[in-house]
Amino acid sequence: MPWNAMPQMDWRAKIAALPATSRARLATRARSAPLFAHAYAFHLNMRFGGMTPLHLAEFAEAQQLSGVKIHVEDGEQASLARMSDDALRAFGEAAGRLGLELHVETSTTEATGVSDAVRIALATGATSLRCYPRYEGHVSQIIDRTIADLRRLEALDPEGRLRYTLEQHEDLKSEELIHILQTVANPRLGLLFDFGNMINAYELPLPALAAQAPHITEVHVKDCLVQPDRGGWAHLACLSGEGHLPMAAMFVELLLLGEDRPQVLAFGLEEEEGYFAPALRLPSDGPDPFIPARPASFTDIGPGNLTARLRQEAAAAQRQVETVRTMLREIATEAERNQA
Secondary structure, eight states, X not given: OOTTOSOOOOHHHHHHXXXXXXXXXXXXXXXXXXXXXXXXXXXXHHHHSXXXXXXXXXXXXXXXXXXXXXXXXXXXXXXXXXXXXXXXXXXXXXXXXXXXXXXXXXXXXXXXHHHHHHHHHHHXXXXXXXXXXXXXXXXXXXXXXXXXXXXXXXXXXXXXXXXXXXXXOSSSOHHHHHHHHHHHOOTTEEEEEETTGGGGGTOOHHHHHHHHGGGEEEEEEXXXXXXXXXXXXXXXXEOTTSSSSOHHHHHHHHXXXXXXXXXXXXXXXXXXXXXXXXXXXXXTOOSSOEEOOOOOXXXXXXXXXXXXXXXXXXXXXXXXXXXXXXXXXXXXXXXXXHHO
């Protein structure tokens, strides 16, 4: 089927139909959404431009964001993974002085990788650690290995200082992620919802969000162009607001989660212009398809001028902050208008 076979949600009509208390809650949350700088928005600058984790924190502070999401490998030789414990503590203290909450991310659920990421997160004073499986094998094998991996989290952080999120990262479907969470049964483990990663697993954004909604505690915000790929869907990340994703509709649904307090604790601004990910699940799949080996996410820098490309990426990251804030203001204004 075409990727957009399901009708798009009219988010303004959705807001108009909400009870007055929900509209008021939505308006308040849209105006105070916890936006985080995400290191992947500066992926090329951190690989080739000498950008460091502290530079990212300074960007977040300058943009008056709530925090920073950073992968343990971001920054090459300056990355968290290559810092001493003293340097990690110093970075965490610097982020704290800037008024920022720190979230750490890793691209594995394997014991060694997660154990090291937990060490890094605790040393920096981070509050959250994101992971996802990157195994080769049949889906049933990936699910079983991921469950075994995530059952170790309690022993790695016995004092319960960290929250954990499992991200839908292009291969597993929503129902499979929920099965993992329910089987692991760790109350500190939730889902990280990425605006576009369900595309590669042959799911549509709003149905995937609806399925995952009870478990979503954090979000990666981006846009993409959906491309046909062997009967499934690939995604090519683009500037926010210029792609195929129903971004405003997803924001409305996510901001409404949680009654007394917001369920979503962080929206990571993960602009990824130029990132490409192929289809990993196809409509022709059998009941237990095979997922091939794949590297951690990276964006090809391309053949053009390096300096120009790095400037383009930095400008896109800045633009995303403005685009998302404009979108949130429009949501708040619509909710307030309907209140009146």
